[in-house]
Amino acid sequence: MKIKIILITVLMLGLISLESCNSVNGNTHMENTQSQNSLLKAVANQDVQATKEILKSKPNLEVRDDKDRTALMIAIYNFDNEIAKLLIDAGADVNAQDAMENSPFLYAGAEGNVELLKMCLENGADFNLYNRYGGTALIPAAEKGHLKIVKILTKIEDYPIDHINKLGWTALLEAVILSEKSDVQTAIVKTLVEAGADINIADNDGVTPLQHARNKSLTEVVEILSQVK
Numbered sequence: 002m003k004i005k006i007i008l009i010t011v012l013m014l015g016l017i018s019l020e021s022c023n024s025v026n027g028n029t030h031m032e033n034t035q036s037q038n039s040l041l042k043a044v045a046n047q048d049v050q051a052t053k054e055i056l057k058s059k060p061n062l063e064v065r066d067d068k069d070r071t072a073l074m075i076a077i078y079n080f081d082n083e084i085a086k087l088l089i090d091a092g093a094d095v096n097a098q099d100a101m102e103n104s105p106f107l108y109a110g111a112e113g114n115v116e117l118l119k120m121c122l123e124n125g126a127d128f129n130l131y132n133r134y135g136g137t138a139l140i141p142a143a144e145k146g147h148l149k150i151v152k153i154l155t156k157i158e159d160y161p162i163d164h165i166n167k168l169g170w171t172a173l174l175e176a177v178i179l180s181e182k183s184d185v186q187t188a189i190v191k192t193l194v195e196a197g198a199d200i201n202i203a204d205n206d207g208v209t210p211l212q213h214a215r216n217k218s219l220t221e222v223v224e225i226l227s228q229v230k
Contacts, residue, residue, distance in 0.1 A: 110138025
């Protein structure tokens with residue numbers, strides 16, 4: 002009888018201990034989830050102080066919202082470099098792509114965000130990730146007139162200057178085809194050429210950058226491209 006009572010007591014203590022562990026684990030999971038959701042909310046609200054406080058608890062920085070955006074990507078869409086820096090310094094992934102296939106690095110190039118681009122380059126930016134058009138950070142930068150971005154990227158020894166996107170365009174082609182005639186456009190073409198961009202890569206119709214420049218009467222661009230040997 003005594004043995005039976007002892008066995009029952011041990012079993013009950015074990016169950017109590019198990020429930021206690023499950024309760025602790027459940028509470029910990031709930032706290033982590035709340036912390037992660039709070040981070041996304043704080044970043045979306047551009048609340049610097051709240052973000053700093055939440056980061057002290059070392060939450061999962063790669064948690065996603067309903068658009069598959071990390072906290073860092075949300076900060077970048079808000080053009081909030083201050084919070085973006087806090088997140089990157091805390092270890093946020095500068096290559097994490099969202100549902101639109103934007104990453105912090107790719108978007109920085111496309112939007113001409115020089116400060117953010119530099120932060121991404123210092124924290125493992127991946128040159129082999131592409132946007133939804135199959136392009137690099139350089140291609141939209143060249144098209145949109147972000148000269149500083151173009152200068153930074155073309156100075157990187159192993160950067161894929163001649164990468165061809167899904168449209169069949171390189172950065173040079175896109176700069177000539179889509180950019181408006183301007184001094185900035187000319188400077189971007191000059192920068193790309195001086196960095197070694199291949200002027201002979203044609204588009205899907207076999208039209209080269211030089212031919213496009215002539216068709217658009219881009220006199221200065223034609224001169225730059227014609228001088229390449």
